[in-house]
Amino acid sequence: MNVKNCKKCGKIFNYIVGPQICPACQEALEAKFQEVKEYIREHKDASNIVSVAEACEVEVNQIKQWVREERLTFGDDSAMGIECESCGAMIKSGRFCEKCKNDMTRGLIDAAGLNKKPVEEKKAQAREAARMRFLDR
Template sequence: MDVRNCRTCGKLFNYLSGPPLCPTCMNALEEKFQEVKQYVYDHPKAEMHEVSEVCNVSIGQIKQWIREERLAFSDDSVIGIDCEGCGATIKTGRFCKACKDKLARGFQELYPKTEDKKKIKDFKDQAKMRFLDQSERIQKD
């Protein structure tokens, strides 16, 4: 059992996973998220500092929700964050489409291609040991 102090209020609670927040503070944060989400939906042209002031949420928390892909903005919105790969402005997530594609290609190169898989399978089939039983040995003699 992992007991921790809440990052917000300081109360002790049984920590399971995620941010170190007690259930009360976690519920309050979720309510703030719903408030921010509704405000952004109602005011799509709002800037980040405006959303922060109206909803009484830090800009850092808004950016965290964007990086977690809980908040997304339309292409015509002025709100955006920098891609962690190249620095381009994105509306949600951690990486732009080009960086995501680059990462995906890098991961694909780690796995053998289909023809390489076939060669490996053929080699494994050839390398199997075979045991002859008594009747097969007599027939060969």
Template sequence: MGIQKCKRCKKVFAAVQGAKICPNCLREEEDQFVLVKDYLWEHPGATIKELHEATEVEERIIKKFVKEGRFLQINGVDITVECERCGTAIRSGRFCEDCSQKLQNGISKVKKVSDSKEELKEDKDRMFLGDRIKRR
């Protein structure tokens, strides 16, 4: 548990499990989610803009709910946000499947290069140590 500044209201609070917002703002955000969810049950084809206008919940918060996948369980709801890399419409998360795969491949390549450099360094250390032993 650490002390942190709330990203929404800027008050200092005791953070639990990496929370970014204080308990009061979290409660308020959950109340906003209930408003949006209830509206979606009544109007499953609503867009983010329509949700904002009807519920007065900020669009960025509605988009956050979408990225968290909170509306996937509601039948008929097809709200999407844009992939942060290519702009493709996605139903949850930050990246589309294609971009996620490309990012994972890139990370794997970097890891392989890093691992091979570590092995090379270990080999050099052994060779140097071997040379010292031979000299004795």
């Protein structure tokens, strides 16, 4: 048995998996999530996360976390958003803006050499084929 202290209320509980929060707090958090989601849907003119956090009595960081987990998404017509973790541009959900996501994908491909490999391989194959023909003669 894995007993831990709840990060929110400090109560000892039987920890299984996921965030270190007791079932009661997790349930309360889930209820908060629904409340925030509902609030955002009903208040499309809400212009910043702080006002939502105050209205729903939840931490700003908690709301941001839900947005980063893509559980919460702000509509395109909403003025609300969170910052891209890389460049700080405003985004509606997730962790990075489209530009950074593209840059990162490209960076990964470059790092793995995936975008050059097929060409190099073809060249090597061509060289090999030429050599074979030469030996055949």
